[in-house]
Amino acid sequence: MASAANGPGLPRIFLPSGRTPIKPEFPNGLPPLPDIQSEQLRLQVFTHRSFFARPTHIFEDMPDDPSPDNEMLEHLGDTVLNLVVTGLLREVYPCLRVGPSTKIRALIVGNPTLASISVQYRLPERLRMHPAQAITLQASTNIQADLFESFVGGVYLDRGLEVTKTWLHPLFRPYIVEAYRIVRVQHGLPPDPDPPYPLLHSAYRHVSLTPPMRGSGVATPDNSGIPASSWSIPPPPRIPGNVGHLSLFNQHMQQQGKFVEWVYTDSEGEGTKTTPIWVVRAMCEGECLGRGRGSTKKAARNEAAKEGLVHLGIYISQPEGFYAAA
Structure with missing residues (x-):
């Protein structure tokens, strides 16, 4: 079965x-x-x-009788x-x-x-x-x-x-x-992969990122040609597409001068000899900031970093239809 x-x-x-x-x-x-x-x-x-x-022990058929x-x-x-x-x-x-x-x-x-x-x-x-x-x-x-x-x-x-x-x-x-x-x-992963790092238009659907052209005649407080109301919400941060949760988490912890200890625990018999499952906790000053699991140590740390970012109050918006664990 x-x-x-x-x-x-x-x-x-x-x-x-x-x-x-x-x-x-x-x-x-x-x-x-x-x-x-x-x-x-x-x-x-x-x-x-x-x-x-036909007999099966023959090495090769005759050319005129395949x-x-x-x-x-x-x-x-x-x-x-x-x-x-x-x-x-x-x-x-x-x-x-x-x-x-x-x-x-x-x-x-x-x-x-x-x-x-x-x-x-x-x-x-x-x-x-x-x-x-x-x-x-x-x-x-x-x-x-x-x-x-x-x-x-x-x-x-x-x-x-x-x-x-x-x-x-x-x-x-x-x-x-x-x-x-x-x-x-x-491999200990969700059946459908995470989409690529959130695109700007997905994370900021409610903000117009195309301001009016300069010289359009629209009066603005700073005479920039861009209405102040267009930027009532700060422009989205420019996050490189190749920075994952783990890199972002490490950056924030380094900025705060804090050290993260990655503590691995037994996966309780999950996985196989060729495909082990790693389980890790992100520990800082005796406090667990996040837990993760994956088929490699780095994948497990990345999952823990996702929880760690939330613990730090950093939320990364995901596109609609993104697979979210219950």
Whole structure:
């Protein structure tokens, strides 16, 4: 069964186990299968090796008698799938690091997910196999996944990479988004990322940042051409986009001449050996200013810094739709 993962304030998300497929929603159904125009290739795509029962210990087929089953196409399709999904993953999430990217791709191209797609396309119903093994093979997750890879390999050989990508990109984009959210939760993060640092127009929606032009004839107390009422609220601070909560918190503490001690505590068995969860408190003069957790020490400190800024009375406005922990 799938395991449930949820942290404080996070929605309950079920993480697929090794045998549970990802199942995003397709309101309009899956993208249509492309046609394999070569009849011989189309027949080979759906031919299981049990149909001809050729020996499996042979090192190489004779040039004039290649194996007529779909194992070669399956092998080729597996490679094409990895190429296309990796490229699409970089397109959708260009800043994703290699470790999380590998986990996301593994969820997408794993047998459970590919078997689920194969069944939705009803590919196993067209499989040619030995009649004595028909029921077992058609119900096998591995065979269903292999058949989808074989079909991908057949489309690639028959129509080329561009046609293959035209089909697979809209098919796998929802899977990538869903797998991305799952892996974020596995790393101790909320399923949806924080948006970039708040833009000025988001933080100051109620203030006009475009004053009248000089010489417009509007009288002002300082003769600047800018009505005093336009600046009844101070202009927004110019905060560099690359300054995060941690940097901002450290700046304010340094300005006050205070020292912050970062105290790490046990994560109570959360995370894994390869993806630990760090829990930290920002301590100053015996007082806890904020707590945080994350997949790295820096990420945990940044979360604690968010609470620390609030404790200092510094509030950073977020755009509408921003994910807020309950």
